[in-house]
Amino acid sequence: MNRTADLKLDLAFGALADATRRHIVARLAKGEASVNDLVAIGGGLSQPAITKHVNVLERAGLVSRSRDGRRRPVRLHAERLREASAWLDRYRAQLEETYARLDDYLEELQSKEKSREPKSVRIRRRSR
Amino acid sequence: MNRTADLKLDLAFGALADATRRHIVARLAKGEASVNDLVAIGGGLSQPAITKHVNVLERAGLVSRSRDGRRRPVRLHAERLREASAWLDRYRAQLEETYARLDDYLEELQSKEKSREPKSVRIRRRSR
């Protein structure tokens, strides 16, 4: 993980750390929208506020603007969503793997215990 | 999506929007660690700085502290990672679905065009 990757993830996660922006992302998942469209669903926020939020999403690489007359349709890109998701999944998987090994270890302890003391209380395996 | 869910995601994504904290999470995926352990890998940051970062992760529900003598081992929880990941995947999937429908639409336009004007220039299918 280099600085560039760190920066991209900083911006991506940072952009998603705001309910208004997540709301915008959710809307854009259904198709592109103009800034005015986004103002309409933006929970009473002003147009400059929404434009700022779109700027944040754009800097994070989550959206881009095109041009259509005087409109600037905003469209969502899947790539950064995928990257953020990949980061989460990687460490979630690693954590679950760690748990699994811990379980194995506890089980091993248990069977050793068993062979020495056949009637000892069983250590319960983590469910989930 | 209610306020509570929004708040949880605010905190979770916000906590992950910092390279130091992601580094901590990555470390904890391999097993629990004391604050001092985290200071050691924390890129030259002071102990209070690391403690603050751990506090942020804890408020986000990503980690918890237990007690072991004078140590306070920090351990990572998979649940919030899963929730954040689920949010991302939901809208990423929806977006890809939207793209797929757009492709179908374009293809339909194209075949209609073809039947009316068999020799017209073909509309190029979105590559990306």
Next chain:
DNA sequence: TGACGGCATAACCAAACGGTCATATAACAA
């Protein structure tokens, strides 16, 4: 007991964030 180790907390600071209103710009419409 006294001293040390591991961690938390307080006070402080600069910079970033998230909003406002007012204004500028750019494209279309009459």
Next chain:
DNA sequence: TTGTTATATGACCGTTTGGTTATGCCGTCA
């Protein structure tokens, strides 16, 4: 040209963030 619509930008403001140093608290050990 003059107006109107869609969006961007600037100036400003209070709050939050992310770091620092100094210090306090609690558990362990000689």
